[in-house]
Amino acid sequence: MPLSPNEIRSRAASFAREWAGQGYEKGQTQLFYREFFEVFGVPIKRVATFEEPVKHADTSKRGFIDLFWKGKLLVEQKSMGQSLIKAKTQALDYFPSLKDEDLPRYVLLSDFQTFELYDLEAADGEEGELKFPLEEFAKHAHKFGFITGVEKKTFKDQDPVNIDAAELVGALHDALEDSGYTGHDLERFLVRIVFCLFADDTGIFARGIFEDLIERRTNPDGSDLGGWIAQLFQTLDTEKGPTRPKTLDEDLDAFPYVNGALFKETLRLPSFNTEMRDRLLDACRFDWSEISPAIFGSLFQSVMNRDERRQMGAHYTNETNILKTIQPLFLDGLWEEFERLKSRSMRDTRRKTELEKFRERLGSLRFLDPACGCGNFLIIAYRELRILEIEIVRELIDYQRDSFGQFNAPLDVSDLSRVNVDQFYGIEIGEFAGRIAETAMWMMDHIMNNRLSLEFGPYYSRIPLRKAPHIVVGNALEMDWSDILPPAECSYLFGNPPFRGHQYRTEDQQADMWRVWGRKGQVNRLD
Structure with a gap:
């Protein structure tokens, strides 16, 4: 489970005391941010990389981003006492060389003893800039909620991120279906997986534990993946405490009880191979915190067979x-x-x-x-x-x-x-x-x-x-x-309501029309 706000504040206060008066960019940056992310209970290796190579926009010379979380956060670090004005210029200078999908929402500047956090997508009227000294970290820790997946969302119609997410699920669907895993079990399985992917990036789960379980604990050939997922689904449907086995693997026990009957039904699970596992990992590595549930739902449905989708009259209302x-x-x-x-x-x-x-x-x-x-x-x-x-x-x-x-x-x-x-x-x-x-x-x-x-x-x-x-x-x-x-x-x-031209109706749909409207007049021409 994600850490409580009180636990995060307590960890932030301890972090501030430990790092007071310290700060050498070349020798301490990586340790500083490993411990910084641990304040929020998120191992940094799950989300970000150090020394990400990138070209400077003005000189085309290769530089290195001190810490980079694609699509989320860029950190530029300086030694204690150095000006952060130069750090900000340097950070923004990297932007033209980044892919559109990798552009971060947040920029963090620090000299170990002070922080400047910029939200580049802050809405009009919202505070997009925060500056504070290290000793006030506990007071402002909630402003870093995006690390655990707690952040204010702004959804855009036709946002490409929703299409990208649906395509990833579609690729997983196709790999599963090609293996002979079809029907009701496949559909329920995909719905559960999407919930887990979303939960992994938005604070329902401790950030990244689902991806970590799949990547670190399962065999590369996928031979044991079905068994791990079966245990996970069972765990998500079991309350914490004495109802869970004392011998339950600690990585599984870290998952919360979800309830809602989402994981209650026992499904026949697929036999994974390397390709199927790779498609699941592709979906895990995507940032699901940015999707809109309203729009994604319709796109998700489009992973069904196209003929079936037309037959069911499904369509997308923006x-x-x-x-x-x-x-x-x-x-x-x-x-x-x-x-x-x-x-x-x-x-x-x-x-x-x-x-x-x-x-x-x-x-x-x-x-x-x-x-x-x-x-x-x-x-x-x-x-x-x-x-x-x-x-x-x-x-x-x-x-x-x-x-x-x-x-x-x-x-x-x-x-x-x-x-x-x-x-x-x-x-x-x-x-x-x-x-x-x-x-x-x-x-x-x-x-x-x-x-x-x-x-x-x-x-x-x-x-x-x-x-x-x-x-x-x-x-x-x-x-x-x-x-x-x-x-x-x-x-x-x-x-x-879904619509179909009268020439495309099935016998059952035609019977529905007659039952509701009768057979007189031109009602047969109604969509």
């Missing part, structure tokens, strides 16, 4: 179009109500009560998508509701400040959110897409819990999973929707 649907349906009205409450004077004795009632109401809403596919509409609706809730919380916590603007006691982040995934319901005819939707909802939940933690206090996670979205696998045209969500409890219904 985020922009989803927002065009849900904003006028309910989001715009909720935001308008919040702005009215927010604008009331702090002296208004009803303001706090009304804000609390509004937050409780968000937690009571129920949403249904009767043709949810991989859950795009549900996932984005959930994310947007959590974003609104965070703004409500921001207003409410001001009432807990004293006359000096400080909190009398640490905030209990776990008590701040009322919105949860079990408010969302979906019907999906394909089991694979339905399981993707369920898992992607949990992934988005974790991302939003990370955001809540970054905004208001200590790290907060809903692991083990206690609640789940209600995704029912079946034909929505043959089901009584009220059995899934009674109409009186349904707040909003939305979605984008």
Whole structure:
């Protein structure tokens, strides 16, 4: 499990005491950053390299980046007392020579006794620069949450990172399928693997332990990989403590209990070879912290056979179009109500009560998508509701400040959110897409819990999973929707049902049309 915030702060304080008054660039940089990353419980070898060769943009001479984590962090280190102005110029000078996909979000400059951290993707209005002395490391340790996978995400429609991730899963899918591993077991296996890949990079697991297990503990020819994965799935479905075997391998015991029935079913597992293991390792080495669960779900589904995908009527609705649907349906009205409450004077004795009632109401809403596919509409609706809730919380916590603007006691982040995934319901005819939707909802939940933690206090996670979205696998045209969500409890219904031209319908789909619309008139021409 990831380290607790208190443990990280304690380690940061010890690190600061140990390195006070020290700092020689050539002889101590690597030891300094090995111990720096250990503050967060992340062995540096899992994520970064020292002395990465690169050409200078102005002279074309070869230089060396002191520490480089591709796509995440570039460190330029100087000896104690040296100017960091030159270090910043030197760090940025490396950028033109880096591949686009390797460009880091963060730049860290240090002379051992001071730090300067720059977030190059900070949104407008957010602090993108942090400077502090070594002795204040414990105070600012939470700003390095990206090391453990806890960072604020900004998702972009059509982001290539989602396509890259789907292609990696597609390559693994093809290798498994070519070996004769197919059907239900393959689909559930891939969903579990994607969850593990995401968990490995976002703080659900201690960072990198899944990749480390596959790379370090399994044979290069893949002969024992299936056995290790079987044990891992069983471990993820077993609570910590006496229910786990006393003889359980310590690398497996480091994994948390996930719950949520995600790992409960016993699957027939594949017999791996070298190529299949290599495809899994390729996926492990990718940074899964950057993907959008909403968009990736649909791309993930595209690893299915193309003919089957056309037959099922699957299609991709981008985020922009989803927002065009849900904003006028309910989001715009909720935001308008919040702005009215927010604008009331702090002296208004009803303001706090009304804000609390509004937050409780968000937690009571129920949403249904009767043709949810991989859950795009549900996932984005959930994310947007959590974003609104965070703004409500921001207003409410001001009432807990004293006359000096400080909190009398640490905030209990776990008590701040009322919105949860079990408010969302979906019907999906394909089991694979339905399981993707369920898992992607949990992934988005974790991302939003990370955001809540970054905004208001200590790290907060809903692991083990206690609640789940209600995704029912079946034909929505043959089901009584009220059995899934009674109409009186349904707040909003939305979605984008799959479509097929009338000339491409199967006999079953034609029967669905007749059952719903009858046989009179031109209904047969409807998509």
